[in-house]
Amino acid sequence: MKLPAPPTRKDSDDHLIPLINIVFLLLIFFMLAGALSRPEPFSVEPPYSDEGQAATVDEWVLSVAADGRFALDGEELLRDAVIDRIEQRTRNGDDLRIKLRADADLNAELLLPLFDDLRDAGVERLTLLTVASGG
Amino acid sequence: MRIEVPARRRNLISLTPLIDVVFILLVFFMLASSFLDWRGISLNMPPVSEVGRVHDGSLELRLGVDGSVSLDGEAVSRDAALRRVGAAVSTEPDRLVIVRPEGEVRLQTMVEWLEALSGAGATNVSLRQG
Numbered sequence: 001m002k003l004p005a006p007p008t009r010k011d012s013d014d015h016l017i018p019l020i021n022i023v024f025l026l027l028i029f030f031m032l033a034g035a036l037s038r039p040e041p042f043s044v045e046p047p048y049s050d051e052g053q054a055a056t057v058d059e060w061v062l063s064v065a066a067d068g069r070f071a072l073d074g075e076e077l078l079r080d081a082v083i084d085r086i087e088q089r090t091r092n093g094d095d096l097r098i099k100l101r102a103d104a105d106l107n108a109e110l111l112l113p114l115f116d117d118l119r120d121a122g123v124e125r126l127t128l129l130t131v132a133s134g135g
Numbered sequence: 136m137r138i139e140v141p142a143r144r145r146n147l148i149s150l151t152p153l154i155d156v157v158f159i160l161l162v163f164f165m166l167a168s169s170f171l172d173w174r175g176i177s178l179n180m181p182p183v184s185e186v187g188r189v190h191d192g193s194l195e196l197r198l199g200v201d202g203s204v205s206l207d208g209e210a211v212s213r214d215a216a217l218r219r220v221g222a223a224v225s226t227e228p229d230r231l232v233i234v235r236p237e238g239e240v241r242l243q244t245m246v247e248w249l250e251a252l253s254g255a256g257a258t259n260v261s262l263r264q265g
Contacts, residue, residue: 016150020157027161034168046171047246051253055175099175102242109238112264119180127175130246 038074047104049130057129060086060096066103068110079114083121090122097125176249179261193231194220197265198248200239213251221255232257235265 042065063071
């Protein structure tokens with residue numbers, strides 16, 4: 001009696017290699033092209049602008065949400081705590097450049113008093129972060 | 136005639152776990168990376184004592200919520216304001232331009248004005264509480 005040969009199981013890994021090639025390419029693209037950023041506790045929609053030099057979002061980034069919440073380097077703080085922290089840093093004479101990431105919908109009456117408080121806390125240079133509008 | 140089929144080389148490790156890990160890395164980098172093109176605008180910090188100070192020769196630009204503009208107390212159009220500022224700073228490049236937005240003016244509007252003023256040639260622009 002002749003038994004039918006069992007269906008030969010194809011080596012299932014072979015046809016996955018092109019897939020892996022593509023996935024590796026995507027992985028390397030995202031690793032190189034994207035800048036890793038610390039997630040913010042709230043979403044900030046920055047204003048659009050074509051002015052200004054290219055900037056990096058690294059340290060001493062003060063985020064201000066449209067409803068007036070504050071976060072310093074990704075940590076949500078009360079306004080007084082933000083000023084305190086900046087003051088502690090500037091007290092030893094460090095030249096501190098604050099990068100302000102404020103929401104485009106933020107009002108002048110919320111934002112401009114902050115400039116005075118930052119000045120009083122010893123901040124000498126303030127950079128307003130914007131996003132290039134050209135796509 | 137019998138042709139010898141070369142023995143299939145067995146994969147040493149299975150590729151499936153590798154793909155799992157690579158996919159997880161891919162998803163992580165897709166979610167964690169941002170492609171925003173950040174720009175920085177340097178702002179002049181307001182001076183220490185603002186109250187009662189008279190700014191000699193400075194231009195004061197007030198921005199209203201409804202889009203109205205007044206330059207040194209005189210209501211003007213946006214283009215006229217930019218023209219006059221441009222004319223003033225062309226003779227005196229260090230001339231201070233103070234922008235005083237009303238309380239409800241949005242940051243985007245302020246940024247657009249800073250941009251326009253810088254395009255008109257003003258280098259010494261200060262954003263202050265109106």
